Amino acid sequence: MFKSQVDSLLRVAEGLLLGDFPRSYPALADGFIKDFDRLTRDCRSYGLATFSLFLPEFDSFLTKGLETGRLTVDHNPMAGCARGVTCPRLFSGLWLRIFDKSGHLKQDVDVNALFFLRQISRLGKNIAAVCSPERISASVRNYHDIERRLRRPSLNWSDDRLAPEDHCGRHLGDLFDFPREVGIQSGEIALQEEEGLAFLPNVEWSPCPDAGLQRLLAQVQRVSDLVSQEIGPYNPYLHVEWRRERGLAPGFKHGPGAVSERLPPWEKSQFVNWPDKLGYTFPRVLYAETHMGGEMRLANHEPPARLKTVPKTVKSPRYIAIEPTSHMFCQQGVKAFLRDRVKATFIGNFIDFHSQQSSGDLVLQASLDRRLATVDLSDASDRLSCWTVERIFRKNPSLLSALHAARTRYVRVEIPGHMDYLLLKKFATQGTDVTFPIQSLVFLCIALGVSLDGDVSIQSINRLRNRVRIYGDDIIIPRYGYERLCRVMTYLQLKVNEAKSFKDGHFRESCGTDGYMGYDVTPVSPKVLAVNALADVESIIDTTNNLFLKGFWHASERLRASIPVRVLRATRIVGPSQRGLSGFASYSGGCESHLVKRWNSRLHRYDVRVWSRVDRSRKHAREGASPLLDFFTSQYSHEHARTVSEYVDTRKTNYGLSWEPLSDLAQRDVRFAYPKEPPDRTAHPVYGPCPFGLGTVYGTRMARTLRRA
Numbered sequence: 001m002f003k004s005q006v007d008s009l010l011r012v013a014e015g016l017l018l019g020d021f022p023r024s025y026p027a028l029a030d031g032f033i034k035d036f037d038r039l040t041r042d043c044r045s046y047g048l049a050t051f052s053l054f055l056p057e058f059d060s061f062l063t064k065g066l067e068t069g070r071l072t073v074d075h076n077p078m079a080g081c082a083r084g085v086t087c088p089r090l091f092s093g094l095w096l097r098i099f100d101k102s103g104h105l106k107q108d109v110d111v112n113a114l115f116f117l118r119q120i121s122r123l124g125k126n127i128a129a130v131c132s133p134e135r136i137s138a139s140v141r142n143y144h145d146i147e148r149r150l151r152r153p154s155l156n157w158s159d160d161r162l163a164p165e166d167h168c169g170r171h172l173g174d175l176f177d178f179p180r181e182v183g184i185q186s187g188e189i190a191l192q193e194e195e196g197l198a199f200l201p202n203v204e205w206s207p208c209p210d211a212g213l214q215r216l217l218a219q220v221q222r223v224s225d226l227v228s229q230e231i232g233p234y235n236p237y238l239h240v241e242w243r244r245e246r247g248l249a250p251g252f253k254h255g256p257g258a259v260s261e262r263l264p265p266w267e268k269s270q271f272v273n274w275p276d277k278l279g280y281t282f283p284r285v286l287y288a289e290t291h292m293g294g295e296m297r298l299a300n301h302e303p304p305a306r307l308k309t310v311p312k313t314v315k316s317p318r319y320i321a322i323e324p325t326s327h328m329f330c331q332q333g334v335k336a337f338l339r340d341r342v343k344a345t346f347i348g349n350f351i352d353f354h355s356q357q358s359s360g361d362l363v364l365q366a367s368l369d370r371r372l373a374t375v376d377l378s379d380a381s382d383r384l385s386c387w388t389v390e391r392i393f394r395k396n397p398s399l400l401s402a403l404h405a406a407r408t409r410y411v412r413v414e415i416p417g418h419m420d421y422l423l424l425k426k427f428a429t430q431g432t433d434v435t436f437p438i439q440s441l442v443f444l445c446i447a448l449g450v451s452l453d454g455d456v457s458i459q460s461i462n463r464l465r466n467r468v469r470i471y472g473d474d475i476i477i478p479r480y481g482y483e484r485l486c487r488v489m490t491y492l493q494l495k496v497n498e499a500k501s502f503k504d505g506h507f508r509e510s511c512g513t514d515g516y517m518g519y520d521v522t523p524v525s526p527k528v529l530a531v532n533a534l535a536d537v538e539s540i541i542d543t544t545n546n547l548f549l550k551g552f553w554h555a556s557e558r559l560r561a562s563i564p565v566r567v568l569r570a571t572r573i574v575g576p577s578q579r580g581l582s583g584f585a586s587y588s589g590g591c592e593s594h595l596v597k598r599w600n601s602r603l604h605r606y607d608v609r610v611w612s613r614v615d616r617s618r619k620h621a622r623e624g625a626s627p628l629l630d631f632f633t634s635q636y637s638h639e640h641a642r643t644v645s646e647y648v649d650t651r652k653t654n655y656g657l658s659w660e661p662l663s664d665l666a667q668r669d670v671r672f673a674y675p676k677e678p679p680d681r682t683a684h685p686v687y688g689p690c691p692f693g694l695g696t697v698y699g700t701r702m703a704r705t706l707r708r709a
Helices: 002-024 024-046 048-067 111-121 133-149 209-231 236-245 264-269 289-295 323-342 357-369 388-390 397-406 435-451 459-463 478-493 533-551 553-560 626-633 698-708
Strands: 180-182 189-193 196-200 305-310 318-320 372-378 411-415 420-423 468-471 474-479 507-511 513-516 572-574 584-587 597-598 607-623 646-661
Touching: 002 024, 002 048, 002 111, 048 111, 048 507, 111 513, 133 420, 209 323, 209 388, 209 435, 209 478, 236 305, 236 323, 236 474, 264 626, 289 323, 305 468, 305 513, 323 397, 323 435, 357 468, 357 474, 357 507, 357 513, 372 478, 372 507, 388 397, 388 435, 435 468, 435 478, 474 478, 474 507, 507 572, 533 553, 533 584, 533 646
Parallel strands: 305 411, 572 584
Antiparallel strands: 180 189, 189 196, 305 318, 372 474, 411 420, 468 474, 507 513, 597 607, 607 646
8 A cells, every 4th residue: 555655646746846847947847857866766765754754844844944034954864955055955946946045035935936845745744544553652652641741620520510610719820829849850840739749741930920921811711701601501401492493403413423332323312321420411301211211221321432543644643532422412412502602602703613714814814914823732632621621611600511511531542552541631532522612712712811902801802803713723813922822821731833833924824724925825735646446536536636726737637647547438527617516627617528428318318427426325224212312303404304214324335337417518618718828827926727737728638538548
C-alpha cells in the first residue's frame, strides 16, 4: 500500500513540478526538473515519510517565516542550503520569490510562488496511513500524561448526583486561594490540595498572585456567567415540547455510529442499560423503561466508553470514544438544546455549528488588514477539564446537571498493548456528542473575556461581532487579545499551538481556509491517491477535481490517468452549472456524448450508463415497543412516512455501472464561457477563473479521448 501511495504522490508531484509550475515560471523549468529528481531519490531512501513527514516541515518553516518575517531553517533531511543562501536548496526558485538570499521576507511576496510551495509541501501531509507502533505508544503515553496532570474538579463528577447549586461561588480564580510552592522541575507548580498534589506543566507562577491575570480571569468569569444565563435553564420536557410546536424532531435520537454495548443499529432503542446517574435528569420511565418490557437487565449499570484509534496522519492517530447507547441518546438531546439556544440568542453572532463560511471570510479579511489573529489549540478536547466546565457554566445548574448525567465517567482503552481503565478528569473525549458545542461555548467565553475592555454586557459583547469567531478549537480574536488569551489558556491547562497561531504577519489559517494578503492560498491535501480498491475511485475523482479547480491542470491529468479505463469511459464531464452531478470538472461545460445512451420507454427519458456507487441493503423486521420510540423521535415530514417497523441496513457497497437520467444541459448546445486564449495569470494572483493547462476545450478533448479508448 505504501509503495502505491508513494508512486501516486510522485505522479502528482511530476504534474506540478514539470507541468503546472513551469507554465507560470518558465525561467525556473530546469530547477523544477532538478527538484523532481531530488524528490524521486529521497522517496527511494525515506519512502512515504518524504511526503508525509519531511515536506510538511517545509510548510511549517514557511508559515513561521511569514509570521516572524525571517526564515529559520531547522534540522530536516531535505533542508540543505546553498552556499551564501539561507533558503533551502529544494524548491529554491520558489523560496527566493518569497524570501531574499539572507532569509528576510520580501516586501512584494509572490503569492503564486507561496501557493505553489505550500501545495507541493502539503501534498502528502494528510495521506491516510496507519501509524507505526512506536508513534501509537508515544501518543497513548501523551494521552495518559495529559489526563494525569489535569486538575481535580471541585464538584464530585464521579458521583451519581452533582449538586451544582451548592457550589455557585466557585470561580476561575480559585487557584489563587491555595498555598503554592515552586516544584522541583523547571516550569512546574505543585498546588497543595486536600486530595494531594496536582501538577501544572509549563506554567510559571510567582509567590504573589498576578493582578493582571486575576483581572482577566474575573472578566472571563463575568462573560461566562452572562452567557450561561443567556442560554437559560435546561428542562428536557419543555424543550421537547418547544421543538414539537415548531414541527421539529424532539432532539433525542440515536447516532449513526457504534455504541459501547456493541449492539446492532436496529437494537439500540431496546436500552439494555439506563444507570441511575442518567435517570436523575432523564428518567427512564419516560425514555426507556416502557420500551424495554420484560427484557430489561442491568438497569443501573453504566458501561464505560471504549477508546479506540482511527487513522489520521502518519504522524499521530486520532482518538475516538465509543459511547454507551443511553448516554449517546441523551447527549443528542442536550446538543439539540444548545444549538437551538445558540441560534436564538446573541451567541449566534459568534458561533455557527453548521457552517465555517463566516470564519473563512474573516480569515481572508484578517490576512489583508491584520486586525485579527487566528488561534489553534493542541489536544483541545483532551485538555478541557471538568474543573473549567463547572466554573464556566456555574450560573446554569440545570445545564451542568444534564451534562454530568449524560457524561460517561469511565473509559476503557482498547489499544493493543495499552489496555486500561480510566476515571476521567477531562470533561469528555472526541466522539461524545456534546464535546464540540461545549468546547465552542467555553472558548467563546474565554475569547470574549480577553477581548473586552470595560463593562460586560450584551451591548458591549455585540460590538465584537465580526471580530470574534469560534468553531470548535479554531478561534479568531482581535490581535490585542492574543497574549491575554494565551495567559488564560495556559492557566486553564489548555495549550495554544503557536506553530498554527498567527497574529503578526499577513498569513492566517483557520477552519480549513488559508489566506495571505487577502488571497486564498489553501492547498489541496488529499487523503487517498492510490487506487487500491474500487471505493478509492470516488475519492480520487474528488481530488482530481480539486486540483483542477485550483488551477493545477497537469497534476489533475496525471492523477486522472491512474483511474481504470472502464471507469473513465463511464464518468461524466461536469460543467460549472452542473456541480451537483458526479464527474470530472470542466470549465467548458458538461459533456455526456461519450457515455452509452438508451431511451427509457417506461419513464420517457434518455438514460446514460455511468459509474456510480450501489448500496446493497437488507431489511430487518422490528417488533415490540422499541420501534415506537424511534417513531416519536424521528422528524415529521409531509412527503415521506416515518417507517420504523423495519430497519434498512446497508450490507455492502459496490461500485459499478448503472443507468441514470441524462442531464438537461447535456441535451443543449453548450457555449464556451471563456475565450480561446486563457487570461494572463500574472493579473490573477493565486489562480484565475481559467487557469493555464490543457486549454478551454478540455471537456471536449477528454470526451474524444474516452471515445477512442
